[in-house]
Amino acid sequence: MADAYLADRPKARSVRPLAALWPFLRPYSRVLGAAMVALLLASGAMLALPVALKGLIDKGMSAGSAATINGYFVAFLGVAVLFGAFAALRFYLVTWLGERVVADIRSAVYRKVVRMDPQFFEVTRTGEVLSRLTTDTTLVQSIAGSGLSIALRSSINLVGSLVLLAITNLKLLLLILVAMPVVIVPLIVLGRRLRKLSRTSQDKIADTSGLAGETLNAIQTVQAFTLEELHGKRYADAVDASFDVAITRTRVRAWLTAISTVLVFGAITLVLWFGAHQVLSGQMTGGELGQFLLLAVYAGIAAASLSEMWSEVQRAAGAMERLVELQQSEPAIVAPPRPQSLPPLRTGEPAGRIEFEHVRFRYPSRPDNAALDDFTLAIQPGETVAFVGPSGAGKSTTFQLLLRFYDPERGRVLIDGVDIAQASPQEVRRRIGLVPQDTVLFGATARENIRYGRPDATDAEIEEAARAAAADEFIRRLPEGYDTFLGERGARLSGGQRQRIAIARAMLKNPPILLLDEATSSLDAESERAVQSALETLMSTRTTIIIAHRLATVLKADRIIVMDHGRIVATGRHEELVAGNPLYARFAALQFTDFTAAAGEANGWAPEPLAVAAD
Numbered sequence: 001m002a003d004a005y006l007a008d009r010p011k012a013r014s015v016r017p018l019a020a021l022w023p024f025l026r027p028y029s030r031v032l033g034a035a036m037v038a039l040l041l042a043s044g045a046m047l048a049l050p051v052a053l054k055g056l057i058d059k060g061m062s063a064g065s066a067a068t069i070n071g072y073f074v075a076f077l078g079v080a081v082l083f084g085a086f087a088a089l090r091f092y093l094v095t096w097l098g099e100r101v102v103a104d105i106r107s108a109v110y111r112k113v114v115r116m117d118p119q120f121f122e123v124t125r126t127g128e129v130l131s132r133l134t135t136d137t138t139l140v141q142s143i144a145g146s147g148l149s150i151a152l153r154s155s156i157n158l159v160g161s162l163v164l165l166a167i168t169n170l171k172l173l174l175l176i177l178v179a180m181p182v183v184i185v186p187l188i189v190l191g192r193r194l195r196k197l198s199r200t201s202q203d204k205i206a207d208t209s210g211l212a213g214e215t216l217n218a219i220q221t222v223q224a225f226t227l228e229e230l231h232g233k234r235y236a237d238a239v240d241a242s243f244d245v246a247i248t249r250t251r252v253r254a255w256l257t258a259i260s261t262v263l264v265f266g267a268i269t270l271v272l273w274f275g276a277h278q279v280l281s282g283q284m285t286g287g288e289l290g291q292f293l294l295l296a297v298y299a300g301i302a303a304a305s306l307s308e309m310w311s312e313v314q315r316a317a318g319a320m321e322r323l324v325e326l327q328q329s330e331p332a333i334v335a336p337p338r339p340q341s342l343p344p345l346r347t348g349e350p351a352g353r354i355e356f357e358h359v360r361f362r363y364p365s366r367p368d369n370a371a372l373d374d375f376t377l378a379i380q381p382g383e384t385v386a387f388v389g390p391s392g393a394g395k396s397t398t399f400q401l402l403l404r405f406y407d408p409e410r411g412r413v414l415i416d417g418v419d420i421a422q423a424s425p426q427e428v429r430r431r432i433g434l435v436p437q438d439t440v441l442f443g444a445t446a447r448e449n450i451r452y453g454r455p456d457a458t459d460a461e462i463e464e465a466a467r468a469a470a471a472d473e474f475i476r477r478l479p480e481g482y483d484t485f486l487g488e489r490g491a492r493l494s495g496g497q498r499q500r501i502a503i504a505r506a507m508l509k510n511p512p513i514l515l516l517d518e519a520t521s522s523l524d525a526e527s528e529r530a531v532q533s534a535l536e537t538l539m540s541t542r543t544t545i546i547i548a549h550r551l552a553t554v555l556k557a558d559r560i561i562v563m564d565h566g567r568i569v570a571t572g573r574h575e576e577l578v579a580g581n582p583l584y585a586r587f588a589a590l591q592f593t594d595f596t597a598a599a600g601e602a603n604g605w606a607p608e609p610l611a612v613a614a615d
Contacts, residue, residue: 021140021320024101024108031100035093036152038086043156045083047164049076050294054287090153102137109137109326140320151306158302161295168292169284172275176296179270183263184303190256197249204242211238271296333404335424342427343416345512351416352431352512352543354379354402359411361397361566371397372408373566381512384539386546386554388584389563395547397566399515402545404428415513433506437517437547439498441490446475447482449490449501453508462508469504471497503535514544551588560584 025032165173215222215231222231275289284292345351359375362368372394379385387395400406401413404425412419420428433453441449450462450471457465463482466472474497478484490498506514516535536556548554555574562570562577562584570581577584 021101024104025097028097028100031093031097035090035097038090038093039153040156042083042086042090043153043160045079045086046157046298047160047295048079049083050164050291050298054285054291102140105140105323106137109323112326136320136323140323154302154306157298158306161299161302165292165295165299168288168295169275169278172271172278172292172296175274176267176271176299179267180300180303183267183300186259186263190252190259193252197245197252200245200249204238204245208235208238208242211235267300268293268296333407333425335426336422339424339427340418340422342418342423342431352381353414353416354513354543354545355412355414356398356401357412357414359401359408359413361401361406361408363397363406370566372401375411375566375568377561377568379543379545381543382541383559384544384546384557386548386557386560387563388548388551388554388560388587389569390583392565393563394566395563396517398545399434399517399547402513402515403432403434431511432513432515433509433511434515435499435502435506435517439490439495439502441486441493441498441501443486443488445480445483445485446478446501449486450504450508453505454510457508462504465504465508466501468507469500471500471504474500512542514539514542516544516546518547518549 162173165176211231212235215235222228271293272289275284275292278284279286279289343351354377356372356375356377359372360370361372361375362370371392375394375398377385387393387398389395401408402415402420404413404420407421412421414420415423415428415431442452446466447459447462450465451457453465454461459482463472466475466482475482475484478492484492486492486501490501493501546554546557551574554560557573559571560574560577561568562581564583570577570584572580574588578588579585
């Protein structure tokens, strides 16, 4: 799925996408029904006010009786109280409904997004997804709640007002219908211009926020390269652009206010002038004129609201269309209709056999380059295997396929004899523990970050895993120990401490298969020895694959697999590969000081300054 459907915020060509709101509204149909009843009662009370005003003027005042006048004022006040009560009830119910529906939509879309595969995120910007979860759902919220109520209320008020206006005085109604376009059309034109400027202003503000967030997330890099002035200027330019749009928007709003005021009061004056002459000629009473004027105001407000809401409905329909597209997106990696179960884990029985059978794979974003090409390898339960090779050799790709983030283009990947393409991805991943090179911690406590390995783990099990990962000591020195908030992305910890948290997480999960992507790369020598000892204990009972850039971490591996251009070029132990494989010997020469030039010459090459980069 490409970014195209997550593009800027166009209006929908129709309001049909809003039909997708019904499944979210259906569970709250009683609340919706109660809101509609309150809406009808509030509109009825509102339309009764002009009738009460007519009676007050024509009968109450003409009677010359204080008691009669008091009675009409009490009735007028009673109608106003009913209108206020039902309007408040309607506002509460529709607001609650809008908040509840948008919360359900956000949850549904988020649950879908977190289940999407890496291929989705290769072509979809995370910022765009977040925008849909915030901006678009806010637009939908306005329609699902207050917007829907305003549209229905305005429709009822407009129809009711026009009917009562026709009953009161047909000539004045025709005059209003002629004058209405003169008032409404300029307001619609300026209103559209104002909405466009408002959207542009919001986008400019979003640009400044995005720029600030990007800079603050990389503040150390910015300061290390002394780019404070450059980023300050960029932010100032973005703020100025936002300011210019805001001023233009304010200018248009000022013109809209001035023109609307003149046109509306001009129309009211015209109606009053014509009505006053009819009162003088005896064609209508003063009460009828007052009733007509109030009804005309109702009709004008209702028409303006409907015009305004139509644009909002279009925007909400466009937002809902994109949310539905996002919600209906399906990951490329899914469980088959009848997934095959992996063999059950039993104490004392070997588990974790891994097989790659003639695997060929190309990343969707790099279709011209094969990351793995006819890759075949069998790893026995409990065996420790290390992958070594230059950047781009395909080492990390093996992890991506094992975790079933992607499916191979050709060939199979099997765990314990089961083709993982025929199994549930979740079941496959539950068998695997991962310690990545780039440690990912969440904005939570140390305890909760470790608990991600096994959500149902007890506090004692968490602390035991931390001790095994040599993390217990530094965690207890934190201000609140295991309950210390680690900051966004674990910002309160050093790189080595974050890595030990990740190792503790994998130890807590206790899976039959362990994937270590240079798991000790961020540790100092003392911590590395402690963690390496713990890892060796952990690896002794499970199948382990190590991606190694520092060869010192794989000297005890049962097998070392040398990879290049997606293929296996050599297999063996360290001593065998040093003697028999030029590529591995070259890596070893760069990392071990006791590797002599003579050994290099024995393999037919001379040492060169070469860095082994991360895959």
